[in-house]
Amino acid sequence: QKEVEQNSGPLSVPEGAIASLNCTYSDRGSQSFFWYRQYSGKSPELIMSIYSNGDKEDGRFTAQLNKASQYVSLLIRDSQPSDSATYLCAGGPNSGGSNYKLTFGKGTLLTVNP
Amino acid sequence: DVKVTQSSRYLVKRTGEKVFLECVQDMDHENMFWYRQDPGLGLRLIYFSYDVKMKEKGDIPEGYSVSREKKERFSLILESASTNQTSMYLCASRGDRDEQYFGPGTRLTVT
Numbered sequence: 001q002k003e004v005e006q007n008s009g010p011l012s013v014p015e016g017a018i019a020s021l022n023c024t025y026s027d028r029g030s031q032s033f034f035w036y037r038q039y040s041g042k043s044p045e046l047i048m049s050i051y052s053n054g055d056k057e058d059g060r061f062t063a064q065l066n067k068a069s070q071y072v073s074l075l076i077r078d079s080q081p082s083d084s085a086t087y088l089c090a091g092g093p094n095s096g097g098s099n100y101k102l103t104f105g106k107g108t109l110l111t112v113n114p
Numbered sequence: 115d116v117k118v119t120q121s122s123r124y125l126v127k128r129t130g131e132k133v134f135l136e137c138v139q140d141m142d143h144e145n146m147f148w149y150r151q152d153p154g155l156g157l158r159l160i161y162f163s164y165d166v167k168m169k170e171k172g173d174i175p176e177g178y179s180v181s182r183e184k185k186e187r188f189s190l191i192l193e194s195a196s197t198n199q200t201s202m203y204l205c206a207s208r209g210d211r212d213e214q215y216f217g218p219g220t221r222l223t224v225t
Contacts, residue, residue, distance in 0.1 A: 034214070036216075043218050044204070100212060106156035
């Protein structure tokens with residue numbers, strides 16, 4: 001059974017701080033990883049993807065992947081109240097198969113306090 | 115921009131009714147997915163499709179069926195709705211780098 005585990009949270013940080021969201025996965029064959037943001041009552045929105053070891057930065061967001069430790073993280077710098085949402089981590093195998101699908105974690109609720 | 119649309123944002127149906135949820139994507143994606151999302155249970159895959167008329171069961175297919183007659187459209191069918199199918203239903207399509215794009219969701223209530 002492929003699993004993606006996330007800190008259940010909730011995680012609360014003050015405005016302007018760095019929020020750190022973590023995710024571990026069980027399937028060593030996973031190659032592609034994604035972070036989604038989901039506001040209450042809305043659908044998940046893709047915010048970051050990462051495919052190789054190391055860091056990937058996009059604005060205030062940095063995704064980190066360590067395949068040896070089977071660990072993915074998302075850092076949000078200068079957190080804003082508008083970042084308050086549930087963050088979903090997802091992983092998938094090598095592309096190419098017609099039955100490709102992602103395994104999602106259950107999400108971490110982040111609250112940024114003004 | 116990828117666009118995934120779903121036929122209804124909110125739907126209320128009675129127990130035993132046949133329910134159709136439709137999803138359309140405009141990016142010529144081959145793979146499409148149906149999930150349901152419930153508090154504490156996360157996203158659970160119901161069915162997915164990798165081509166027209168091709169479908170695969172996900173983790174919780176019982177009580178559901180799907181139809182994909184055209185590449186851009188993927189329908190979820192609840193043959194006889196039950197109260198335990200009250201949920202948020204999310205459709206997604208797979209992009210070129212394996213990412214998934216979600217539609218806005220349909221919140222279904224079965225009474």
